[in-house]
Amino acid sequence: MTEFTIPETMRAHVFYEYGELSEVLQLKEDYPVPKLAPNEILVQVHATSVNPGDWKILKGGIIGRMFKLPHVSCFDFSGVVVAIGDMVTNFKVGEEVYGDNAPKGYGLAEYAAVPENVVWPKPKNLSFTEAAAIPLAGLTAWQALVETANVTEGQRVLIKGGSGGVGSFAIQIAKYFGAEVTTTCSERNIDLVKSLGADRAIDYTKENVTEIFKRNDFDIVFDTVGGPLYSSASTLMKPTGRFMTVIGDDPHRQDIVALVTILTHIVSRKVYTIVAGGVKYDFIGKNADRKKLEELTKAVEEGEHLLPATVSPEWSIKVYTDANGIWFLRFAGKVKPVIDSIYPFEKAVEAIERSKTGRARGKIVVAVKDD
Secondary structure, eight states: OOOOOOOSEEEEEEESSOSOHHHHOEEEEEEEOOOOOTTEEEEEEEEEEEOHHHHHHHHOHHHHTTSOSSEEOOOEEEEEEEEEOTTOOSOOTTOEEEEEOTTTOOTTBSEEEEEGGGEEEOOTTSOHHHHHTSHHHHHHHHIIIIIISOOOTTOEEEEESTTSHHHHHHHHHHHHTTOEEEEEEOGGGHHHHHHTTOSEEEETTTOOHHHHOOSOOEEEEEESSOSGGGGGHHHHEEEEEEEEESSOSOTTOOSHHHHHHHHHHHHHHHHHHHHHOSOEEEEOOOOOOHHHHHHHHHHHSEEEEEOOTTSOTTTSSSEEEOTTOOEEEEEEOSOOOOEEEEEEGGGHHHHHHHHHTTOOSSEEEEEOSOO
């Protein structure tokens, strides 16, 4: 068995108080390596990726104050298992893994203690850098489209914000299940979203999607950037459709009023659906676990995989049956992370600042360990 020498301290980006990113996020050279609980694995982190929640937590507000300080930033990670807790049964030292370590964080650290139930073997066809770009954004898109909306072949899907982290995965996952995809983005990203499989791309700076589609066109609408799109759901969507959002109607507020508004919308819109029928409303809060990571990895990894139950055999370019007559796919990865930029560990603040601009194409990655 491979053995690793584990130091007592490590480098980590930590904040001890809330405030402006450049003022509160500190690079510590001697931060304690976390101790393992019995159900945890210790991962030597090779890479992490930045999500909007990372800088929102730093600012504090209703989101940030849910986390205990001090806090080591970023949740996504990829790396190598260097130690395991006494109750761990699914992993061994030396395995390459990836996952989403929310709410603990430690993506921006050289080592992370991670519960084994949120970890999965790293896709064999991806580098550590690529794998780190997947978990939170990929799982959010998967949870919305597959677990909540049950997207199926032939459905029409509208994705608001197709060039971002969640949106870029959402396009590919919807196409993976055979849907017809329309997405919004800026003009500079039209070629990108079409390369991911979007059937139609709408430049939101020149056209209003609610004015283009007024005939109950969509089975599913997935809003990844926020805003008042739900108010047009009745004209955009079929009466049996499903509207999903990851942010809500006002993406810029992070105070108690914003939280109360979101909760009010969730309750009132669900009650309205029950009473009056029509479009279903869901607020998507990502919930990571091994099962979701396993299914998402199948869509990413090269090789042979059992065909998802919601995909008809005719959809794939080529399918096969095993000795028991079970359909499976043979493909070279249907879903890939889109990497906007890669920052060295020392420039993590710049990486998070890049996320704050809202202009990233896909995911922003920080290389924690040189590979």
